Amino acid sequence: MEFFLQQLVNGLTLGGVYALIALGYSMVYGILKLLNFAHGDVYMVGAFAGYGVLVAFGGPADPRIPVVTLIVLMFLAGMLASGILGVVIERFAYRPLRNAPRIAPLISAVGVSFFLQNAALLVLGARFRSYGTARMVDPATGLQWGPLRISIIRIVVILSAVALMVVLHLLVQRTKLGKAMRATAFDREAAAMMGIDVDRVIVATFLIGSVLAGAAGVMVGLVFSRVYHFMGFVAGLKGFTAAVIGGIGSIPGAMMGGLLIGLAEAFSAGYISSTFQNLIVFGLLIVFLLARPRGLFGVPEPVKV
Amino acid sequence: MRRFERRFAWWAVFALIVAACGGGGQATTTTEGPGTTAPPATAATTTTAAPATTAAPQVCEAKIGVMAPITGPAASIGEEQRNWALLAVDLYNEENGTNFELVEGDTQLDPAQASTVAQQFAADDAILGVVGPAGSQEVEAVGPIFTDAEMAFVSMSATRESLTDGSLPTFFRVVPHDGQQGPTDAQFMIDELAASKVMIIDDQTSYSTGLADTTAATLEAAGVEVVRESVSQDVTDFSALVAKIDDATDVVFLPWQIAANAQLFGDQMAEQGKDAVIFGSDGLFSPSDFTVEGAYVSAFAPDIRGIPEDADLVAAYEAQYGDFGTFGPPTYAATVVLLDAIRSLCDSGAELTRAAVVDAVRATDQATSILGQPIRFTENGDVDGGRFFIFQIKGGSYELVK
Amino acid sequence: MPEIGTDRWVAEFESRRVRREGPWGRLIEWSSRRWLWLFAGAAIVYPFVIGGDFGIRVGVNALLLAMLAIGLNVVVGYTGLLDLGYVAYYGLGAYGYAFLASDQFGIHLPTPVVVAVVALVVFGVGLVLGQPARRLVGDYLAILTLFFLQVFVELALNLDRLDLPFVDGPVSITGGPNGIAGVDPMEILGFRFGQVRDYYFLLLVLVILLIVGVTNLARSRTGVGWRAIREDTLAAEHMTIPSGRLKVLAYAFGATVAAVSGTVFAAVQLGVFPQNFTVALLIVVYAALVLGGEGSIPGALVGALIIAMVPELLRTPAGARLLFYGGLLVAGLTLVRPRRRLAVIVPGLLLFGLAVRALVAGIWPGLVAAETAGGVDRWLLRFSASADVVVSVLFVVTIAVALAAVAVRRRRVRDALLILGVYLLVLVWENRLVEEPSITRQLLFGALLVVLMVARPHGLLGRPRVEVV
Structure with missing residues (x-):
């Protein structure tokens, strides 16, 4: 039972991170029908920005400011850097391709991804950087319930992921911008005819999606400590997978998809075999997609004739 | 805008063709080396001096x-x-x-x-x-x-x-090679750590699986229980794997190459309160990145910082x-x-x-x-007399124990 | 925004195609009729012109990529199925060859038999794994096929310690991360392929056969059916086109082409390794296809040649430099309008460089190269190796300035930014990028992909068409 709970916690942390990455994917997809393969690298930049703040304030072992303030600052820096980057990418790599064939921005995105990865390699070097959270916050502190342990940093990460998702939900459901985003996702031309500034909505979508990716980057740094130039690639694939599993374009779907994949990974590694962990996860997903071809929350599109 | 794009493409293709011709030629001629912009001053003078004085070596x-x-x-x-x-x-x-x-x-x-x-x-x-x-x-x-x-x-x-x-x-x-490191590590686990159950986690690379195989073979021959796991190098989280380490396991052998990964593995073991000992291969020998207290690392040479x-x-x-x-x-x-x-x-x-x-x-x-x-070198190109040393991490520094 | 009356526009597309104007257009028109001969001629001459095995090896890589791209063109370009598992079939072909022609299982079948068996088996696998294409559409099919690829890589990586019933000890099927080395070279009709050159010509024959085959297939009822499905599946079904069957057929056809090229790849490399068949290769194949223009066979060919050759060109610093300064020249000539403004910008650039140099020489003399230095050093600053941080910051600033120069509309600001941007680019290039040829290669490749896509959204040789989303 503790083993189960332990894997549940592990899966939830990982899933929360995947969900945040998937949200960016899914929001952009919902509006532009574009698979933004550079999204993972935006997340990488966010993680590095957080690391930069950490180093600037004296590193994990003896920070010059209180740890809580430091973590907040790291989140802000990561979200800011990623947000700006996302908007810049949209402006220069995607906007010129707004009416191009659907696959063209895909290749453009791949180009951006190559560029960002190697720019990071050039500027920051290839060495793995470590947030060193274990030296900042003792990993053994936190909730302890019998043999089950949840470290304080995991709690922080799970809570902030949930908080960000709630904020996003309110933003999309309750604000004017959210309404405009939903309208644009539903039908871009019609939205434009109703006086919605579609370009601005798209920029806002990229901004929000990238900010979430930046937050995810800092979270990964905090919980899983390692930051390096190539981290966005795998995370991007996972985020993409989560977005599709949830029903691509659907915001609650992306959240659920992320959690589902995180849990599937933790439980398959825990209960079956770590060697075949990926195989099992992919196998499950294949079966799932065959059974529900439009993901968890996807609705069949009406066929226009 | 259309016109602009067309011209751009025109020029781009033109440039590519020019570049391809030039580069194709470059690939076959080997006279011009890279980095000719700033040759070191000494090299420049010696090369110009050489033809003048024929007697100079x-x-x-x-x-x-x-x-x-x-x-x-x-x-x-x-x-x-x-x-x-x-x-x-x-x-x-x-x-x-x-x-x-x-x-x-x-x-x-x-x-x-x-x-x-x-x-x-x-x-x-x-x-x-x-x-x-x-x-x-x-x-x-x-x-x-x-x-x-x-x-x-x-x-x-x-x-x-x-x-x-x-x-x-x-x-x-x-x-x-692996046939030298694996048995050395395994023997140390048997003799010095008195291991009875060892978890071996390879990272799905050629280096790692080879070492895991040779180590497992020696351990099993000595009657030690071996559990094999494997995890990809670029996985984000190891905690699911860490949770699988049971109380009977006394050594976790990590034949890995990314020291930062092993550090996280160690941190997550501390987080979940696991007290098995980590034993790393030479790929983890990295005093700046891998500093899990009490862990062992093998290496074929002492730390050069100490020489x-x-x-x-x-x-x-x-x-x-x-x-x-x-x-x-x-x-x-x-x-x-x-x-x-x-x-x-x-x-x-x-x-x-x-x-x-x-x-x-x-x-x-x-x-x-x-x-x-x-x-x-031996006849077949192996380094002659290669042997392994084993270090333990104490207070962040690597101490030779065998 | 798509024009009103999209469907009609699509329907009339072929008849409304106008001949391209101008010298470039005429060249395209001419070469679009004679391109296969052009290509074949150039490709036959190439090994003799280039000399050396390296050039031919690059040619082999290019032809392999061309085969993959043309095969993928049938799936993606004609039928419109986004197949992200394509590379798995390349891998299946390669592993199939390795199983049947190496010491792994001690089987050494004759090459034609191996290729035939592999092609048949993979065609069958394609028919089975293509079934989901009947139900799944668009990106759901994409992710499903991507899972196929991941599953393939995982199997290749992990089927090396399998406990099978009735067999003692763990069995290695794929060799795991070590792959299978020592694969037999090909041997056809008693001719043993020993050199890269032999494979080059074999691949050339295969590519030409494939092009002829696919061109004819595209004109057949099947090919017309494929494209009808791409344009509008529903309408195609109402025209009694069996869309499900045709989709699966296209998928399996692509898979078979990939598998056959995989067998050649295994023989060229004399081994197969899981690292050969990753998402990175998938990206390369897609980039080749889309860059050339999806739906166009000459496009796929040109795209494959560019994608295979340009990165090799970038490997040597001299080649990279040529491409870099060539690119700057092209960018200058296209971005600056009217072109006479170059008369202001180029001298401005030179003066700016000298001014900065003079200014810096006064403050930090260490940054300026010695008087004896020649060429670009008389104009530029040189940073010492310890000033890497400064150069890194400059690199980021450079990107920002260059992007701003593209975005700004006001002419004077734009010219000023251009001068600054080009100066910074050259500065960063000469100080840092030439010292990191491998990273620079990837950076330029990424930038090239973006620029080419933005400049030619339909690919170099693709035809614009409106998609019904």
């Missing part, structure tokens, strides 16, 4: 290649290897008045790219030997090409046992490139082996051919090296 001049994963997922390894090779060539030239040049080839740890790079090096007549490639599967892929070209290639990190079975006559390596003769070298590297881990020093050693071989040919007045370089490398007899040990 000829400057020993050659190119060598280095193959490493300089970009891509394994760049953290390749960057360090490339930098150490660069440093080796620079220092060697400075010290011996030679004029060696290093050509880098990025393989991304992909055997297909390694083959292409190998062909590039083989086609360049000025290249007399190659440092690398890094991975065992890359060595397998480039083997036929370098055998045909009679090119000596000295690897700094390919440890698969079967590489030196005699099928690759021009292959050498400065690191001992007094290497102090200048370490300082020179850190000044120029920053921190380093476990992959750099063997690359330095491999580079020096090659350069020494070529210079010995120069000194004896022999003709500089690749075949001669192979023989000269085989005849290598360094009384000591950067690794603090002699380097000689």
Whole structure:
């Protein structure tokens, strides 16, 4: 039972991170029908920005400011850097391709991804950087319930992921911008005819999606400590997978998809075999997609004739 | 806007064609080396002086290649290897008045790219030997090409046992193979740690699975219970795996190459309150990145930071490139082996051919090296007398325990 | 925004195609009729012109990529199925060859038999794994096929310690991360392929056969059916086109082409390794296809040649430099309008460089190269190796300035930014990028992909068409 709970916690942390990455994917997809393969690298930049703040304030072992303030600052820096980057990418790599064939921005995105990865390699070097959270916050502190342990940093990460998702939900459901985003996702031309500034909505979508990716980057740094130039690639694939599993374009779907994949990974590694962990996860997903071809929350599109 | 795009494409295609023609020519001519913008002042003066005074000894001049994963997922390894090779060539030239040049080839740890790079090096007549490639599967892929070209290639990190079975006559390596490390580590776990149950987690690379196999074989032969797990190098989280370590497990063996991964593994063990001991292979020997208290690490050479003769070298590297881990020093050693071989040919007045370089490398007899040990090669290219030391991490520093 | 009356526009597309104007257009028109001969001629001459095995090896890589791209063109370009598992079939072909022609299982079948068996088996596998294409559409099919690729890579990586019933000890099927080395070279009709050159010509024959085959197939009822499905599946079904069957057929056809090229790849490399068949290769194949223009065979060919050759060109610093300064020249000539403004910008650039140099020489003399230096050093600053941080910051600033120069509309500001941007680019290039050829190669490749896509959204040789989303 503790083993189960332990894997549940592990899966939830990982899933929360995947969900945040998937949200960016899914929001952009919902509006532009574009698979933004550079999204993972935006997340990488966010993680590095957080690391930069950490180093600037004296590193994990003896920070010059209180740890809580430091973590907040790291989140802000990561979200800011990623947000700006996302908007810049949209402006220069995607906007010129707004009416191009659907696959063209895909290749453009791949180009951006190559560029960002190697720019990071050039500027920051290839060495793995470590947030060193274990030296900042003792990993053994936190909730302890019998043999089950949840470290304080995991709690922080799970809570902030949930908080960000709630904020996003309110933003999309309750604000004017959210309404405009939903309208644009539903039908871009019609939205434009109703006086919605579609370009601005798209920029806002990229901004929000990238900010979430930046937050995810800092979270990964905090919980899983390692930051390096190539981290966005795998995370991007996972985020993409989560977005599709949830029903691509659907915001609650992306959240659920992320959690589902995180849990599937933790439980398959825990209960079956770590060697075949990926195989099992992919196998499950294949079966799932065959059974529900439009993901968890996807609705069949009406066929226009 | 349409017009603009069309013109842009026009020019881009034009430029590509021009570039392709120019580059195609470049690939076949080997006279002009890279980095001609800023030759070191000394080299420039010696080369211009040489024709004037015919009596002066000829400057020993050659190119060598280095193959490493300089970009891509394994760049953290390749960057360090490339930098150490660069440093080796620079220092060697400075010290011996030679004029060696290093050509880098990025393989991304992909055997297909390694083959292409190998062909590039083989086609360049000025290249007399190659440092690398890094991975065992890359060595397998480039083997036929370098055998045909009679090119000596000295690897700094390919440890698969079967590489030196005699099928690759021009292959050498400065690191001992898996068949030496695995049993040593296993014996230590049995004798000193009194292990009764060991979890072995490979990271799905050629290096890792080979080492895991040899270690597991020795452990099982001694009646120790072995649990095999495996996890991809670029996985984000190890906690699901950490949770599987049960109370009976007393040693977790990590034959990994990414020290930061092992550090996280250790941190997550602390987080979940697991008290098994981590035992790392030489890939984790990295005092800056892997500092889990009480963990053991094996290595085929003592930490070069602790060797007094290497102090200048370490300082020179850190000044120029920053921190380093476990992959750099063997690359330095491999580079020096090659350069020494070529210079010995120069000194004896022999003709500089690749075949001669192979023989000269085989005849290598360094009384000591950067690794603090002699380097000689066996008939099949293995480093002679390779043995392993075992360190324990205490208070953040590596202490030799055996 | 798509024009009103999209469907009609699509329907009339072929008849409304106008001949391209101008010298470039005429060249395209001419070469679009004679391109196969042009290509064949150039490709036959190429090994003799280029000399050396390296050039031919690059040619082999290019032809392999061309085969993959043309095969993928049938799946993606004609039928419109986004197949992200394509590379798995390349891998299946390669592993199939390795199983049947190496010491792994001690089987050494004759090459034609191996290729035939592999092609048949993979065609069958394609028919089975293509079934989901009947139900799944668009990106759901994409992710499903991507899973196929991941599963393939995982199997290749992990089927090396399998405990099978009735067999003692773990069995290695794929060799795990070590792959299978020592694969037999090909041998056809008694001719043993020993050199890269032999494979080059074999691949050339295969590519030409494939092009002829696919061209004819595209004109057949099947090919018309494929494209009808791409344009509008529903309408195609109402025209009694069996869309499900045709989709699966296209998928399996692509898979077979990939598998056959995989067998050649395994023989060229004399081994197969899991690292050969990753998502990275998938990206390369897609980039080749889309860059050339999806739906166009000459496009796929040109795209494959560019994608295979340009990165190799970038490997040598001299080649990279040529491409870099060539690119700057092209960018200058296209971005600056009217072109006479170059008369202001180029001298301005030179003066700016000299001014900065003079200014810096006064403050930090260490940054300026010695008087004896020639060429670009008389104009530029040189940073010492310890000033890497400065150069890194400059690199980021450079990107920002260059992007701003593209975005700004006001002419004077734009010219000023251009001068600054080009100066910074050259500065960063000469100080840092030439020292990191491997990273620079990837950087330029990424930038090239973006620029080419933005400049030619339909690919170099693709035809614009409106998609019904």
